[in-house]
Amino acid sequence: MxxxxxxxxxxxxxxxALLAVDEAADAAALDAIELDVLGKKGRLTGVLRGIGSxxxxxxxxxxxxxxxxxxxxxxxxxxxxAALRSSELRTxxxxxxxxxxxxxxxxxxxxLHPINETIAEIAxxxxxxxxxxxxxxxxxxxxxxxxxxxxxPDHPARDLWDTLYVxxxxxxxxxxxxxxxxxxxxxxQPPIRALLPGRCFRYEAIDASHxxxxxxxxxxxxDEGTTMxxxxxxxxxxxxxxxxxxxxxxxxxxxxxFTEPSVAFDVECVVCGGSGCPACxxxxxxxxxxxxxVHPVVLQYGGLDPERYxxxxxxxxxERIANLRHxxxxxxxxxxxxxxxxxxxx
Ligand SMILES: [Zn+2]
Numbered sequence: 001m002x003x004x005x006x007x008x009x010x011x012x013x014x015x016x017a018l019l020a021v022d023e024a025a026d027a028a029a030l031d032a033i034e035l036d037v038l039g040k041k042g043r044l045t046g047v048l049r050g051i052g053s054x055x056x057x058x059x060x061x062x063x064x065x066x067x068x069x070x071x072x073x074x075x076x077x078x079x080x081x082a083a084l085r086s087s088e089l090r091t092x093x094x095x096x097x098x099x100x101x102x103x104x105x106x107x108x109x110x111x112l113h114p115i116n117e118t119i120a121e122i123a124x125x126x127x128x129x130x131x132x133x134x135x136x137x138x139x140x141x142x143x144x145x146x147x148x149x150x151x152x153p154d155h156p157a158r159d160l161w162d163t164l165y166v167x168x169x170x171x172x173x174x175x176x177x178x179x180x181x182x183x184x185x186x187x188x189q190p191p192i193r194a195l196l197p198g199r200c201f202r203y204e205a206i207d208a209s210h211x212x213x214x215x216x217x218x219x220x221x222x223d224e225g226t227t228m229x230x231x232x233x234x235x236x237x238x239x240x241x242x243x244x245x246x247x248x249x250x251x252x253x254x255x256x257x258f259t260e261p262s263v264a265f266d267v268e269c270v271v272c273g274g275s276g277c278p279a280c281x282x283x284x285x286x287x288x289x290x291x292x293x294v295h296p297v298v299l300q301y302g303g304l305d306p307e308r309y310x311x312x313x314x315x316x317x318x319e320r321i322a323n324l325r326h327x328x329x330x331x332x333x334x335x336x337x338x339x340x341x342x343x344x345x346x
Pocket of ligand 1: 269270271273274276277278279280282
């Protein structure tokens with residue numbers, strides 16, 4: 001190999017390298033070219049190995065050509081690298097640009113289920129009177145659901161509740177939230193002010209006004225010297241907070257095995273204001289809950305001395321309260337979870 005051969009090889013290497021640099025698409029491709037051509041084991045080093053076969057006086061000339069080739073490739077790499085970086089930056093700026101004039105997208109917000117919303121409102125009103133929320137289990141035993149509430153196995157009042165039994169001896173799906181009264185009395189010492197919201201179950205044929213699952217809120221207050229007047233005053237405040245300060249209320253005699261005396265609590269019809277309409281069967285009144293003084297037997301089952309303590313209890317159907325608030329006429333709507341229905345409540 002002579003001087004001319006080596007020089008031609010170097011020129012060819014430069015031409016190929018410059019072409020490759022020109023066509024490189026990104027920084028990684030440039031790095032690869034640099035390594036392949038100029039690296040320690042690169043092609044330029046490979047060509048220069050032939051320098052040893054040249055006469056000594058030719059060697060500096062080849063060295064000069066080799067330096068020129070290295071310089072040309074180096075500067076081509078740097079130039080192409082700068083161009084690529086600025087075009088990448090431009091692309092990124094365009095891609096990541098924020099159009100501040102674009103209208104905002106609406107955020108889809110969930111809403112409380114009307115039953116939950118109603119329970120929350122009931123709890124908030126009674127909370128102002130010191131009532132604290134407790135929760136009992138949905139699977140109860142016969143003892144707490146019936147017997148300790150003064151409903152023994154052969155009591156005719158059991159016909160009031162069509163019970164769903166669980167396949168475990170003595171257990172059932174609670175038919176009301178009242179067993180929570182027993183649980184709270186076993187757990188707390190008077191003064192007791194408990195609110196017990198929860199799901200209840202009965203064996204019912206389902207239609208617009210009957211459901212096999214429904215919600216109740218039970219209230220229990222036990223203290224020394226608690227009277228019917230306390231009950232009446234509290235429920236009157238509740239009705240006014242729920243339905244308006246001008247609403248009249250009344251007690252009517254009622255019957256529950258676990259309260260004595262028992263009452264039904266009526267509020268002036270929220271539809272007609274008391275003049276009588278189909279919604280209130282033309283009576284002008286709507287019954288919103290049942291209540292009464294806790295039966296001494298129930299206090300005893302709760303572990304409290306009825307000579308010392310008196311209490312009152314009340315229980316309301318949450319669906320009924322929600323129906324009156326939102327003019328809903330079909331109980332099934334609460335269970336179907338149709339978003340077109342649920343989306344109407346804010
Ligand atoms: Zn009415």
